[in-house]
Amino acid sequence: MSIAKRVRTTESPAIRWLLTALALGFMALFLVLPLAAVFVEALKAGWSAYWDALKEPDALAAIRLTLITAAIAVPLNLVFGVAAAWCIAKFEFKGKAFLTTLIDLPFSVSPVVAGLIYVLVFGAQGWLGPWLAEHDIKIVFAVPGIVLATVFVTFPFIARELIPLMQAQGSDEEQAAQVLGASGWQTFWHVTLPNIKWGLIYGVILCNARAMGEFGAVSVVSGHIRGQTNTMPLHVEILYNEYQGQAAFAVASLLALLAIVTLVIKTAVEWQHEREMKATAELPPERPAA
């Protein structure tokens, strides 16, 4: 970009400086300060109090339950996301736009409503309640309910990353593989998967962050039994409401760390993806840009 161009299409230095300062000031106040507050409050009483809060059996049980929940919910939504993206991006069929909208639906449902609908199906007064009680199966106010509610709120994450990505890539490469005699699975593993791997990782880490951090939906179906049906966010709530602020922030700091790790991986994936896009862009264009 030449200097003459830049002079005409940007603001005066004073305005640039002012806008940058305003934007960064806003971000410092609304994003950095809350993040910093978590760690400062967690360590207010020193490292030994911090470790004590994390070593406590109920905290450990909450950490374990959160890990189990994510370990079930994320793979389920991963398989779904890949299947949905495959049929939506690679094929034309009636009602495709409607299906895409339905997949996005859980994003716009309040987490509390998400929890409620599972209570209405599996709860004591719900559709399946009497049958479940007869067979002594507990879903609501037990671990299966927590997993189901988490699957619901994280439902679209991976599908929504993959659908636009696979649509943009088209299916020329897969068709070539097919014509050359590859089986469906071979085509997927050796052609599609390498092409979508960054989008896939991106979707998985966002899905995982939400799965581990979900509060509203899980809070409705959990029943809040300490040491049994408390995930980490619910444990934070209980401690906080019992005026154990430091312990609450200690557990919360683990979740904040998870958020930071998520952001770091996400940024790394984006850079990697950009680098690959640039390498691709340097090749001669396939067809004139639409």
Next chain:
Amino acid sequence: MSTATLAVPSSPVAPPRRRAARRVLPGFNLTLGYTLLYLSLIVLTPLSALVFKTFSMSWADFWTAVSAPRVVASFKLTFGASLIAAGVNVVAGLLVAWVLVRYSFPGKKIADALVDLPFALPTAVAGISLTAILADNGWLGQYLAPLGIQLAFNPNGIVIALIFIGLPFVVRTVQPVLEDTERELEEAAACLGATRWQTFWRVIFPAIAPALLTGFAMAFARAVGEYGSVIFIAGNMPMVSEITPLIIIGKLEQYDFAGATAVASVMLLISFILLLIINGIQAWGRKRYGGAG
């Protein structure tokens, strides 16, 4: 990437007709079938339970549950606070997106990554952290309280929590559109004598307006349903600072499933309408400006 691999083998073998080529790929029935099954089990069946439960109520019962003063107050609060927060997000989000796209400064990449913090940070953590900052004895609260400014345990706190939650929606919808705007148009405007402000208002703003609207609607939709970050800072006083999702929880705790369902169905209906509006804006933006969104 694909030019090199595809051009040689496929041209003599693949038929020129596109339709026939489409059907070469396998797995349509399997993946569509699985998608529909999973969607029905996880999303559609439970949601229809809510719809059926609502329709099994008499109109009088439904109306009593939905029009109780405490519920109406919560609707007003939830929608009012969400509207204000989404409005603030549009202004702040545009500012942040503008600075991240157009200017360069040290730490820009970190700032860019940080925008997604509200997506990644669990809502309960955001809630207790904002409370610790804004409560009367908190980090900022202790300086604001003597001035008579209270930002926690009242509707102000709700708006602040919702601003936090909604910020990335606006930034992330506006940012790519801003990156794609044609600088040549701005140069042309400048050459024709437009001031920078006129160029922004007449050239840039119309191009990013659909994205801004989409971001606003997404932030609003998220804010209406938000629970975790709000309940810690809200104070949760009936009629004053009690949000609608909390009303639903309260009814559930009293085993008033019908009442909870009635209120939830109103929220669900509004979510559907918002979803349709968002899709509509995105389609409109694509039609008008091609590919934006």
